[in-house]
Amino acid sequence: MASILFGLLAAAFYGAADFCGGYASRRSAVFAVTIVSQLSGLVALLAVLALSHWRLTVADLAYGALAGLCAGSGLALFYHALAIGRMGVVSPITAVLAAAVPVLASLFWGEHLRWTQDTGIVVALAAVVLISASFEEGAGGKREIATEGVREALVAGVVIGGFILFLSRASAGSGLAILLPARAASVLVLLALAAVLRGSIRPSREMLAVIIVGGVLDMAANAFFVLSARAGPVAIASVLTGLYPATTVVLAWVLLHERLQRVQRWGVLLALAGVALIAA
Numbered sequence: 001m002a003s004i005l006f007g008l009l010a011a012a013f014y015g016a017a018d019f020c021g022g023y024a025s026r027r028s029a030v031f032a033v034t035i036v037s038q039l040s041g042l043v044a045l046l047a048v049l050a051l052s053h054w055r056l057t058v059a060d061l062a063y064g065a066l067a068g069l070c071a072g073s074g075l076a077l078f079y080h081a082l083a084i085g086r087m088g089v090v091s092p093i094t095a096v097l098a099a100a101v102p103v104l105a106s107l108f109w110g111e112h113l114r115w116t117q118d119t120g121i122v123v124a125l126a127a128v129v130l131i132s133a134s135f136e137e138g139a140g141g142k143r144e145i146a147t148e149g150v151r152e153a154l155v156a157g158v159v160i161g162g163f164i165l166f167l168s169r170a171s172a173g174s175g176l177a178i179l180l181p182a183r184a185a186s187v188l189v190l191l192a193l194a195a196v197l198r199g200s201i202r203p204s205r206e207m208l209a210v211i212i213v214g215g216v217l218d219m220a221a222n223a224f225f226v227l228s229a230r231a232g233p234v235a236i237a238s239v240l241t242g243l244y245p246a247t248t249v250v251l252a253w254v255l256l257h258e259r260l261q262r263v264q265r266w267g268v269l270l271a272l273a274g275v276a277l278i279a280a
Helices: 002-025 030-049 059-086 085-107 116-134 150-166 174-199 205-231 234-241 245-255 262-279
Strands: 134-138 143-146
Touching: 002 030, 002 059, 002 234, 002 245, 030 059, 030 174, 030 205, 059 085, 059 143, 059 150, 059 174, 085 116, 085 150, 085 234, 085 245, 085 262, 116 262, 134 245, 150 174, 150 205, 150 234, 174 205, 205 234, 234 262, 245 262
Parallel strands: none
Antiparallel strands: 134 143
8 A cells, every 4th residue: 555655646746846847848948957956856855865864785876877867868858848749748658658668677577467467558558659649730721740749758758767667676775865876867967968968057047946846846756656666566666656647737737728639638548547557
């Protein structure tokens, strides 16, 4: 029960954090949003670790660093996808793949899944197709497939899935401290990408509060995922966390008045059903 509760809390916090990040990315540079949010989350983490006992092994440091590399690059790509695409489309696509990667890795390692989980993977992949089939009015009134942000969301999903996978491989004794090397590596890779691509790292003043809140929410979500993975099977924790698009979609609907077409609504429902089947 604890694993399920923590997994659902992780989903809620991830969804809210992604909404903040996507909203801020439309009014501020992507690298500024990601770096400032990651730093604000790091400050929150250090405050928590100062009040707790923990230890990190060499293996934990390695897994944390790999997780951070995936987190930094995946988050930047995901926020970019949110900025150029629609939240209700980008978020579920990324969630499906991020949830599927740890499950597929468990199959590679010889773990056996129940038929409901196998069905869930198939349903989730079908959902990606439906969500991607967004039609908009093009030139001359023709209906065209809207693909803005879809390609970026697909890659971001796989990379973020790697973040979840590496994070789950850390030892139980590391506690929440496994997030420390992960966040440090994430910030470094984002700074390196910003330097290479000459991206601005100065956030707009009006979006600063939103970015900071998003970073703290993201770190809280990471902590809940770690707790969920320690309390039960990693596959269950991964796919429950993958339910986060529900929060993002609801917030986008309520606050931004985003409207999804019928095929997209079925795709979103199918994506959530797929993740639920994987976790059943």
